[in-house]
Amino acid sequence: MSTGSLRPGQIVLRDATRSFSVRADNARTLKGVFIGQRVAGPPPIPALRGVNLTIEPGETVGIVGRNGAGKTSTLKVLAGIVPLQSGEARCGGRVVSLLELASGFARDFSGRENILLQGALYGFSKAEMEARMQTIIDFSELGEFIDVPVKTYSSGMFVRLGFSIAAHLEADVLLIDEVLAVGDEAFQRKCLRRISEQIAAGATLVLVSHDPGSIERVCGRVVVLDAGRVEFDGPTAEGLLHYHRLMGTEYGSGTSLRPAGDGGPLEVAELELRDGAGHTASVFPTGAALTAAIVLRSSRTLTDPRLVLELRGEGGALVHRTATPVELDPAGTALLAFEIGEVPLLGGDYDLSVGAGEGGDPPALQRTIRFSVPHGDGPQGIVDLRGEWRSLAAEPARR
Amino acid sequence: MGDYRYLFSQLVRRELRRKYKGSTLGVVWYLINPLVLLGAYTFMFSFVLHPQNIRAFPIFVMAGLVVWTFFQQSVLYSADALIEQGALIRKARFPREAIPAAVVAVQLITMCALLIVVIPIALAVRGTFGPDLLLLPVVVALLFAFALGCALIVSVLHAYFRDVLPIVTAALLPWFFLSPIFFQLSTLLKSHPAIRAALEWGNPVAPFIELMRGILWGGGGVTPGRLLYVVVAAGLSLAIGTTVFRRMEGELAVVL
Numbered sequence: 001m002s003t004g005s006l007r008p009g010q011i012v013l014r015d016a017t018r019s020f021s022v023r024a025d026n027a028r029t030l031k032g033v034f035i036g037q038r039v040a041g042p043p044p045i046p047a048l049r050g051v052n053l054t055i056e057p058g059e060t061v062g063i064v065g066r067n068g069a070g071k072t073s074t075l076k077v078l079a080g081i082v083p084l085q086s087g088e089a090r091c092g093g094r095v096v097s098l099l100e101l102a103s104g105f106a107r108d109f110s111g112r113e114n115i116l117l118q119g120a121l122y123g124f125s126k127a128e129m130e131a132r133m134q135t136i137i138d139f140s141e142l143g144e145f146i147d148v149p150v151k152t153y154s155s156g157m158f159v160r161l162g163f164s165i166a167a168h169l170e171a172d173v174l175l176i177d178e179v180l181a182v183g184d185e186a187f188q189r190k191c192l193r194r195i196s197e198q199i200a201a202g203a204t205l206v207l208v209s210h211d212p213g214s215i216e217r218v219c220g221r222v223v224v225l226d227a228g229r230v231e232f233d234g235p236t237a238e239g240l241l242h243y244h245r246l247m248g249t250e251y252g253s254g255t256s257l258r259p260a261g262d263g264g265p266l267e268v269a270e271l272e273l274r275d276g277a278g279h280t281a282s283v284f285p286t287g288a289a290l291t292a293a294i295v296l297r298s299s300r301t302l303t304d305p306r307l308v309l310e311l312r313g314e315g316g317a318l319v320h321r322t323a324t325p326v327e328l329d330p331a332g333t334a335l336l337a338f339e340i341g342e343v344p345l346l347g348g349d350y351d352l353s354v355g356a357g358e359g360g361d362p363p364a365l366q367r368t369i370r371f372s373v374p375h376g377d378g379p380q381g382i383v384d385l386r387g388e389w390r391s392l393a394a395e396p397a398r399r
Numbered sequence: 400m401g402d403y404r405y406l407f408s409q410l411v412r413r414e415l416r417r418k419y420k421g422s423t424l425g426v427v428w429y430l431i432n433p434l435v436l437l438g439a440y441t442f443m444f445s446f447v448l449h450p451q452n453i454r455a456f457p458i459f460v461m462a463g464l465v466v467w468t469f470f471q472q473s474v475l476y477s478a479d480a481l482i483e484q485g486a487l488i489r490k491a492r493f494p495r496e497a498i499p500a501a502v503v504a505v506q507l508i509t510m511c512a513l514l515i516v517v518i519p520i521a522l523a524v525r526g527t528f529g530p531d532l533l534l535l536p537v538v539v540a541l542l543f544a545f546a547l548g549c550a551l552i553v554s555v556l557h558a559y560f561r562d563v564l565p566i567v568t569a570a571l572l573p574w575f576f577l578s579p580i581f582f583q584l585s586t587l588l589k590s591h592p593a594i595r596a597a598l599e600w601g602n603p604v605a606p607f608i609e610l611m612r613g614i615l616w617g618g619g620g621v622t623p624g625r626l627l628y629v630v631v632a633a634g635l636s637l638a639i640g641t642t643v644f645r646r647m648e649g650e651l652a653v654v655l
Contacts (some may be wrong), residue, residue: 020653029562077651080492083649097491104490106413117413120406121491129405 008093008172009057009204011078015087016051018073019044044370047073049228057092057172060205062236064212064218064243069225071208075099075175078206093172096122100177103160111146111161112137112154118165132168139194139340140164141187160187167194174198177208192218212347214242216375237377244283244372264303265357267331268366270295282371286347286384290340290371296356298332304359309338312351313382319350323362344384347375403493410484410501411508414476417483430512437464437513444581453583455524455616461517462612464578468606469510470546471571477502478557478564485655495648496641498552503547510539521615531614531621538610539634545603548636551644556565559647559654578604583618603632 006012021044047070055061076082077089084217104118115136119129137146140160150158166174171262174195195218199205209215214220215236216301222239224232224246232242275281276289284290296307305328311320328334357363381384441457451460477499481488484498492624516533522528557563577598584599599605606625613620 024468028560029559030556030566031562081489081652095492100489103486105486106569107486108416116405117409117487118490120403120409121487121493123403123406123493126408291483 006090006092007057009202010092011053011055011173011204012088012090013051013053013074013077016048016053016074016077016078016084016089017046018048018082018084018085019046020073022043028116046082046228048077051225051228051230053208053230053233055198055204057204058199058202059221060199060219061207061226062215062221062222062239063206063208064210064215064239065225065231066247068218068227069223070228071100072177073228074225075177075206075208078173079175091173093246094122094170095173095175096166096171097175098131098166098177099161099175101155101162104162105150105158107151108149110149110210111140111142114150114161115165119169122169124169127326132267135162136168139167139190150151150348156184163191167198167377171198171203174205176205178372188214195349212243212351212375216240239373241283241374244374247372252363264300264356264363265300265358266296266298266363268294268354268356269297271352271354271367271369272372273369283374284343285374286376286378287342290343292338292352292354292369294336294338295353296326296328296334296336298328300332302328303356305334305356306358306363307336307354307356308363308365310353310355310365312346312353313351319345319382326356344386345373345380346381403497406493407504408503410497412506413484414480414501414505418614430509430516433468433509433513434516436468436498437461440464453523458517458521458524458616459583459612460581461609462615463578465510465513465517466542466608468513468579469506469542469580470549470607471575472509473503473546473550474553474567474571475564476506477554478567479554481554481558481651482655488655489652491538494650496551496644499550499644500547502554503543503550505636506546507539507543514539517606517615525617529617534610534621534626535614536616538607538629541629542607543635544610545607545629545636548633548638548640553639555644555647555651558651560637574602574604578602579608583612584609600628603636606632629650 022042045068047068049070051070051074053074065071073082075097076099077084078091079095079099080089080091081097081099104121105114106117109117112133115133116126116129119132120126131198140146140158140163142307145153145157150161153161166176192214193204205218207215207218219236221234222232222236222243223230224239224242226246231246232239270293272280272292272293273282273284274291275284278291292309294307294309296305298305305326306323307326308321308323310318313319322338326334326336326338349370351368351370353365353368355363355365355367437460441460444456444460480498480502481495487493487498488495494643544557553563553567559565579598584595584605589595599609606628609620610625610629612618613622613625
């Protein structure tokens with residue numbers, strides 16, 4: 001492995017450019033080449049367009065971005081698995097990657113044999129791997145399954161084994177792509193602990209994830225990629241805010257939950273979120289003002305029009321639900337606002353949904369809009385309880 | 400960082416497992432398979448057809464078949480080896496040559512095992528060996544290098560162009576019949592020297608067969624011309640194979 005003048009754990013990407021051709025049949029044939037057959041396919045898709053990145057040993061970098069932003073391509077290029085078309089990609093020292101769930105496994109080998117094989121892929125000798133064997137098996141918690149061919153493994157077991165191996169190969173650079181999310185929570189925590197140990201020992205970590213939570217827990221620096229370019233590169237809190245803003249542009253101004261024309265007696269025609277200055281927004285820091293502007297439209301006269309508003313957090317947990325009767329003007333429309341003076345929510349993504357209808361039954365939800373609250377350094381969770389700490393020692397024996 | 404010797408031995412083990420997956424007899428199959436093949440060919444051509452009046456015909460045929468089987472199996476099995484091991488290629492940046500090399504190494508093991516069986520039989524039939532026997536390791540090593548070069552080309556080409564394996568398979572059958580396995584070029588085609596020369600020197604496997612036969616069966620097959628030829632053929636094959644492989648290996652993780 002040519003490391004040039006890089007120190008172990010150092011990473012340099014200079015003007016890294018790479019595109020991939022997309023074809024239904026990705027394998028060509030010699031026949032096609034010889035008879036000059038040219039299949040008109042879509043043009044190559046650029047994955048990286050001049051990415052510049054310098055990472056120092058011991059840094060923990062999270063790469064975020066939309067699907068197709070070039071996150072996984074960056075890791076594959078750093079791992080040396082996919083070559084660049086132009087530019088330069090170099091990693092110092094031993095680079096260990098966890099990119100695909102089943103990559104690096106021989107399906108008909110047992111877990112134990114796969115530990116040896118993966119070690120061999122990184123240039124370890126048999127003795128070096130035998131010395132690590134028990135530690136890896138213990139870490140994986142696979143028990144007697146370690147002697148069963150891995151083709152019988154569940155994806156969770158693959159992750160356990162894959163991570164356990166990768167985490168014990170004394171990597172100078174660890175490249176991890178999303179896979180950690182597959183393991184159960186206890187194992188994830190154990191992995192994070194193991195990763196921090198390695199970082200403390202001087203390893204560099206590059207983590208690709210869609211989960212801002214895990215990036216926040218592990219990474220000190222965030223790189224936001226968009227359409228193959230570095231959009232932001234800096235401290236985690238700021239980077240995630242940037243990421244939320246980037247994702248927010250995709251959320252738009254409310255998605256209809258039902259097909260057009262299928263509105264009931266009362267239709268939610270528009271739904272928009274505005275910040276304190278009255279501008280459309282999709283990111284609301286804790287404590288900021290939030291207004292949901294709603295336009296209702298009815299085609300006939302209603303006796304008891306009602307509106308329901310629901311707020312749900314990640315995973316769909318209900319945060320808040322409220323209903324109100326509405327008054328329609330003679331034209332059958334109503335403009336309403338739901339105002340929150342100070343958003344009491346903590347970091348995460350939230351869905352605000354609105355439905356409207358008539359009388360008795362609670363109306364079905366018709367439109368939904370997503371917004372996010374950036375993660376801060378303060379309290380964690382869903383709701384900011386605004387509790388205050390104070391010492392009780394100063395006022396003894398109050399009865 | 401360590402070297403990749405252990406990886407190579409792991410790949411050889413995998414290749415052995417791939418060929419004889421799940422068979423209880425295991426290692427025995429390495430020998431039984433080619434021996435049955437050798438036996439069938441020998442029986443057919445020595446006793447049933449018996450086209451030429453050649454002494455010790457079973458040894459005559461076996462010498463050629465050992466070389467041909469090794470070459471053919473090396474090329475055929477290495478063709479889809481990179482595709483089979485795609486999961487490893489997408490994992491780490493190890494030298495990819497190790498994969499086709501492991502396939503050819505397994506065939507080498509099989510050939511050596513066969514030779515260990517054939518040599519005592521040849522000795523029993525002939526009674527004695529000439530000093531040519533000392534050349535056997537040299538010829539085997541050169542044959543290995545030649546087959547490895549071909550395997551490198553075929554394996555990397557097939558990863559990119561998926562019709563390479565069927566093309567190679569189709570080419571190997573006529574190649575088999577044009578190779579001097581059941582006949583001896585020196586006694587054949589005396590009236591057509593051009594065709595004879597083409598069969599003798601235009602087919603790079605032919606000199607290997609003639610040399611192996613010269614060593615095991617006799618008949619003066621070992622000539623300086625042939626030895627020179629196989630040295631050049633092995634060198635060229637390995638050089639071209641390595642060059643082609645190095646040029647094309649970069650995109651392997653993308654095309655697999």
